[in-house]
Amino acid sequence: MLNLHKSEFWRSFRVATWLGWQIESNWADPLLFVIYSIVKPLASASILVVMYGIITNSNFQNPLFPYIYLGNAFYIYVGAVMGGVSWAVIDDREHYKTLKYMYVAPIKIPVYLLGRGVARFLTGSISVFITILAGVVFLKVPIVLQQINWPLFFLSLLIGIVMLAMMGLLLGSITLLLVHHSFGIAEGVAGALYLFSGAIFPLEVLPAWLRPVGFAMPITYWLELLRRSLVGNVAQAFPTLAGFSNLDLFGILVVLSVAFGILAIYAFRWCDYRARERGLIDRVTNY
Amino acid sequence: MSPLAIETRKLGRIYKIRGNKKEKNVRKELAALSDVGIQIEQGELFGLLGPNGAGKTTLIKILTTLLAPSTGEAFVAGYNVLNEPQHVRPRINMVSGGESSGYGLLTVRENLWMFSQFYGMPSREANQRIVDLLKLVGLGDRINTKSSDLSTGLRQKMNIVRGFMTDPEVLFLDEPTLGLDVGASRDVRHLIRGWLDDDKKRTLLLTTHYMVEAEELCDRVAIINQGRVLACDSPSVLKRRLQEDILFEIKTSPLNGLSAQAIEDLPEVHTASLTEMEDGALLKLALVEESALGPVINALTDKNITIMSLNKHEHSLEDVFVQLVGHSIAEAEKGSQDE
Numbered sequence A: 001m002l003n004l005h006k007s008e009f010w011r012s013f014r015v016a017t018w019l020g021w022q023i024e025s026n027w028a029d030p031l032l033f034v035i036y037s038i039v040k041p042l043a044s045a046s047i048l049v050v051m052y053g054i055i056t057n058s059n060f061q062n063p064l065f066p067y068i069y070l071g072n073a074f075y076i077y078v079g080a081v082m083g084g085v086s087w088a089v090i091d092d093r094e095h096y097k098t099l100k101y102m103y104v105a106p107i108k109i110p111v112y113l114l115g116r117g118v119a120r121f122l123t124g125s126i127s128v129f130i131t132i133l134a135g136v137v138f139l140k141v142p143i144v145l146q147q148i149n150w151p152l153f154f155l156s157l158l159i160g161i162v163m164l165a166m167m168g169l170l171l172g173s174i175t176l177l178l179v180h181h182s183f184g185i186a187e188g189v190a191g192a193l194y195l196f197s198g199a200i201f202p203l204e205v206l207p208a209w210l211r212p213v214g215f216a217m218p219i220t221y222w223l224e225l226l227r228r229s230l231v232g233n234v235a236q237a238f239p240t241l242a243g244f245s246n247l248d249l250f251g252i253l254v255v256l257s258v259a260f261g262i263l264a265i266y267a268f269r270w271c272d273y274r275a276r277e278r279g280l281i282d283r284v285t286n287y
Numbered sequence B: 001m002s003p004l005a006i007e008t009r010k011l012g013r014i015y016k017i018r019g020n021k022k023e024k025n026v027r028k029e030l031a032a033l034s035d036v037g038i039q040i041e042q043g044e045l046f047g048l049l050g051p052n053g054a055g056k057t058t059l060i061k062i063l064t065t066l067l068a069p070s071t072g073e074a075f076v077a078g079y080n081v082l083n084e085p086q087h088v089r090p091r092i093n094m095v096s097g098g099e100s101s102g103y104g105l106l107t108v109r110e111n112l113w114m115f116s117q118f119y120g121m122p123s124r125e126a127n128q129r130i131v132d133l134l135k136l137v138g139l140g141d142r143i144n145t146k147s148s149d150l151s152t153g154l155r156q157k158m159n160i161v162r163g164f165m166t167d168p169e170v171l172f173l174d175e176p177t178l179g180l181d182v183g184a185s186r187d188v189r190h191l192i193r194g195w196l197d198d199d200k201k202r203t204l205l206l207t208t209h210y211m212v213e214a215e216e217l218c219d220r221v222a223i224i225n226q227g228r229v230l231a232c233d234s235p236s237v238l239k240r241r242l243q244e245d246i247l248f249e250i251k252t253s254p255l256n257g258l259s260a261q262a263i264e265d266l267p268e269v270h271t272a273s274l275t276e277m278e279d280g281a282l283l284k285l286a287l288v289e290e291s292a293l294g295p296v297i298n299a300l301t302d303k304n305i306t307i308m309s310l311n312k313h314e315h316s317l318e319d320v321f322v323q324l325v326g327h328s329i330a331e332a333e334k335g336s337q338d339e
């Protein structure tokens, strides 16, 4: 019975993924799924497009347009994966009241939380794909299948997802310690990073003293790599990261991802310890 | 040779509570547990008995690695719960009563199966155990029901099955019958006793504020109030310790001049009191030994007094609690609600 440790890691991940998928795919109503995974992302992309059109006088030929459109589309993953991992803490603690039973079970809680985010990656992918498809079909976002750098795309996507999951763990760790008002933290952080990671405008637009935040975020390099892998030199024409080769960007992404990953693991240990000290594992907000 | 299943040494837990709006910066401290030292052997069914707010849940949370102690140490299956949770967790399981937890969108079977997988149980074995245990608690026909469609009581039963399902070395049940109806409580008590009797290596710690439950079910009971363990022993020893004397009440026909003093003078009779009643008398006896009853009865029959009824007064755990705490458990709970 005690052949537990060897497979503890894998077990935590596998079952958490299963649970995450059960929760994510629990579309009692297909309409709800359509609204959530398709209409909502398309609606927010449309707002962006309209605003862009007004500001640039409908200059959709400018390379700025695919830059913005793709940045926004891939940013869906940030809310989904990063938000999904940290949301699992709130969901299990407040809603299902199972977090304490997860804790008592012989699993690795960080791995469990990461697993819960995987399902969000899958549903998020649907939104990302549909948003990009709409851009290509209706707005002439210049993606040409033959010119896509597939290896770069998939490698960047993979590393980015792991990176976002680790950022989610970082947020989830903090969430463990926040009993009140913790509901908005993931959305708040995702919203703030939207502005600091070059998703919809180059970092140059930011005041100089805020730019380092953007340069320190792996998301910045990740979005740039995805743009370059899909539309090549159009994206390269932009000043912010134009001086970096794909390999440079890739190296920076990996290094920053590892750094955030290590930070997340230590943050989890510390927050976990503090949470047990303060009795927060099973603490439910009283309204 | 085998280590104790559970041991605590001078265990204490303090909660820091923030004051309300008016006194926001005043930090109060509340000692939920003080100086708790208990030792529970493998194979025991141990009960923590105490009113609401006594500190029972706090103790369970510490023992199940959810909460850090403020002072002292605690060991489960020989491992320190604070520093070695990774060794404690595979050996334990825990269920809290009086709450409805679980994933409402999953069926009863799925909820349970998922947890069995977290414990690394082979899937087929887990499914068999799930079916067997659900039948035992009378949930056999609800196995494919979404758990959101279960009543709170049935959800609690599902949760209890989750605890037994993984067959832990030490099982913690926090108020397992809280909020269950009489029949369901009986099912759960059956399950508890049966599980322990099946394997002498299993240990179970439960908390309750029901006297009868502790008395009927537990091998040993610790009486806990305001964070302190006041007494810890088997229910029968606790009751015996309460008062050495054995109490009898005898209803008799009219006394024909027999005095209480005459009975008290008999050997081994501690006290005797007589109350005249309409059609006879009530004789209350406190005897040092039960064998002293014989001479008392002889003395009565010698005077041609008829015995109409004879009752031995049994102590209950309730009496023990009242003696230790100064009031009954019901009064203690009423008091804490008034605060």
Ligand SMILES: Nc1ncnc2c1ncn2[C@@H]1O[C@H](COP(=O)(O)OP(=O)(O)O)[C@@H](O)[C@H]1O
Pocket (backbone or CB within 6 Å): A279, B015, B016, B017, B030, B031, B032, B050, B051, B052, B053, B054, B055, B056, B057, B058, B059
């Ligand atoms: N998280 C907490 N923060 C502050 N006080 C708490 C907390 N949990 C419990 N308490 C207090 O500690 C005492 C013991 O509570 P508890 O262990 O839940 O008792 P029981 O389970 O015996 O009813 C109570 O006075 C309770 O109000």
Ligand SMILES: [Mg+2]
Pocket (backbone or CB within 6 Å): B053, B056, B057, B058, B174, B175
């Ligand atoms: Mg309690």
